[in-house]
Amino acid sequence: MSPEPNLELPPERRLEDKTARVDRILQEASTTPAPGRSRQGWYALAAAIAVIVGVLGLGLVLRPGGPDVAGSPPPPSSPTDSPVTSPTPTRSDEPELLRVGQSTELEFFTFTLLDTRQTSAGFAAEIRVCLTGTPPNYASDSIPIGWYAWRAVTKRNSYQANVEDLSDPAFQPVYPSGRRFAVGECVEGWLPFEAIGAAERVTELRYSNDYGGEARWRID
Amino acid sequence: MRDEPGRDDAPRRSGTPGSATSPFTPPEPRSRTPSSPATPNRSPGAAAPDDSGIWPDLRAGDPEAFRALFHRHSDAVYNFAFRRTGSWAVADEVVQATFTALWRRVSEHRVDELRIPSARPVLFAMARDECSNQLRGARRRARLVERIESQPVGTADNTADWVAAEATMTEIRKALRRLPRSQREVIELVIWAELSLAEAAEVLGVPVGTVKSRLKRARDRLLTTPLAGLLHGPRGSGR
Numbered sequence: 001m002s003p004e005p006n007l008e009l010p011p012e013r014r015l016e017d018k019t020a021r022v023d024r025i026l027q028e029a030s031t032t033p034a035p036g037r038s039r040q041g042w043y044a045l046a047a048a049i050a051v052i053v054g055v056l057g058l059g060l061v062l063r064p065g066g067p068d069v070a071g072s073p074p075p076p077s078s079p080t081d082s083p084v085t086s087p088t089p090t091r092s093d094e095p096e097l098l099r100v101g102q103s104t105e106l107e108f109f110t111f112t113l114l115d116t117r118q119t120s121a122g123f124a125a126e127i128r129v130c131l132t133g134t135p136p137n138y139a140s141d142s143i144p145i146g147w148y149a150w151r152a153v154t155k156r157n158s159y160q161a162n163v164e165d166l167s168d169p170a171f172q173p174v175y176p177s178g179r180r181f182a183v184g185e186c187v188e189g190w191l192p193f194e195a196i197g198a199a200e201r202v203t204e205l206r207y208s209n210d211y212g213g214e215a216r217w218r219i220d
Numbered sequence: 221m222r223d224e225p226g227r228d229d230a231p232r233r234s235g236t237p238g239s240a241t242s243p244f245t246p247p248e249p250r251s252r253t254p255s256s257p258a259t260p261n262r263s264p265g266a267a268a269p270d271d272s273g274i275w276p277d278l279r280a281g282d283p284e285a286f287r288a289l290f291h292r293h294s295d296a297v298y299n300f301a302f303r304r305t306g307s308w309a310v311a312d313e314v315v316q317a318t319f320t321a322l323w324r325r326v327s328e329h330r331v332d333e334l335r336i337p338s339a340r341p342v343l344f345a346m347a348r349d350e351c352s353n354q355l356r357g358a359r360r361r362a363r364l365v366e367r368i369e370s371q372p373v374g375t376a377d378n379t380a381d382w383v384a385a386e387a388t389m390t391e392i393r394k395a396l397r398r399l400p401r402s403q404r405e406v407i408e409l410v411i412w413a414e415l416s417l418a419e420a421a422e423v424l425g426v427p428v429g430t431v432k433s434r435l436k437r438a439r440d441r442l443l444t445t446p447l448a449g450l451l452h453g454p455r456g457s458g459r
Contacts, residue, residue, distance in 0.1 A: 006446045007392050010385035012299045022290040026283050029323050194402055200425045
């Protein structure tokens with residue numbers, strides 16, 4: 001007999017002030033531009049800056065006594081020159097999309113997606129992780145590494161791994177869960193996502209940790 | 221009619237202990253016929269909200285459709301999130317984040333057609349992610365605590381109940397760790413949140429047969445233990 005007492009699910013509750021809540025969501029949405037619209041705004045700004053810089057540059061070339069393009073050294077670059085050549089202000093927070101086999105060096109960790117596998121039990125990714133450092137003033141010289149920072153993304157959903165509930169022996173050795181790693185140590189293991197059925201195709205594997213480290217791999 | 225307050229308030233389950241419907245028997249899928257296209261396989265007597273009429277309006281960006289959907293499903297999302305996180309405050313955050321994300325998707329024209337007539341699979345799948353998001357980041361948790369502490373606590377007569385419910389839920393989640401996550405999830409969705417097998421399958425992205433077999437395995441495992449009471453679903457629903 002199990003030692004637990006008889007447990008019953010707590011009664012359900014109802015949200016109060018539904019009308020006020022939904023009003024707040026609609027109001028916030030109308031005052032906060034959506035990411036897509038925000039990007040469009042940046043595109044417009046970048047285009048406007050490009051036009052201004054282009055016009056100024058043309059004026060510089062055409063003005064009487066202007067620099068001799070062929071014989072003069074190039075003018076020193078100034079911050080106003082940069083928008084047309086530097087990365088566009090539409091910088092996305094998304095990290096670069098890597099391929100299977102590629103590595104990423106994050107702060108404190110290096111990750112490599114070695115392989116992926118789809119079985120009747122679900123999807124799994126084989127990961128290699130190396131601990132390269134610890135955060136400043138970190139109390140220990142080792143960091144616990146777990147599966148919670150990983151997600152498999154499909155067209156309609158994203159899933160957490162389920163390392164501790166592994167049912168398919170094909171997914172062994174399993175990715176470490178909760179174990180501490182010393183700086184310089186590396187380990188490999190399979191990260192299973194058994195909630196993903198065979199009918200659903202994983203398109204991306206994502207990693208995001210509490211230290212701000214993020215990575216993504218494209219799954220073909 | 222968009223909003224259906226009568227439905228929203230209607231009791232949704234009949235499988236309470238002692239009723240004719242055994243809570244241990246998984247609801248069987250009903251075959252869909254042209255005359256009953258919106259009939260998911262849920263417990264007899266349970267009112268299945270049909271969102272197929274409202275969904276096109278939502279996708280077209282109609283705020284009234286969004287309001288109606290919020291009134292119809294926010295309680296279900298709230299209780300689902302509570303059972304997943306063990307915290308009413310986090311569940312509250314999850315509701316807000318889920319519906320905010322849905323409305324953002326609407327404004328970006330990124331809402332697909334419903335594959336079954338209920339919006340719950342879509343909402344629960346989003347809420348499931350939000351639960352993970354809310355619980356994952358330590359920084360988020362810290363911010364949440366700050367905000368919660370700055371807010372007035374609920375009225376004195378029910379605060380103790382809320383706290384007790386959170387403690388109970390934490391115990392339940394701890395006790396259920398004996399089950400694989402995949403089996404716990406079907407209990408959360410099918411028994412506790414009363415989704416149909418088809419709806420749960422939509423949330424999890426697995427075939428209905430998989431949900432059914434996971435549910436059966438979970439029941440077989442809990443039936444002879446003191447945790448069998450958890451297979452009854454919520455008691456004294458506030459609905």
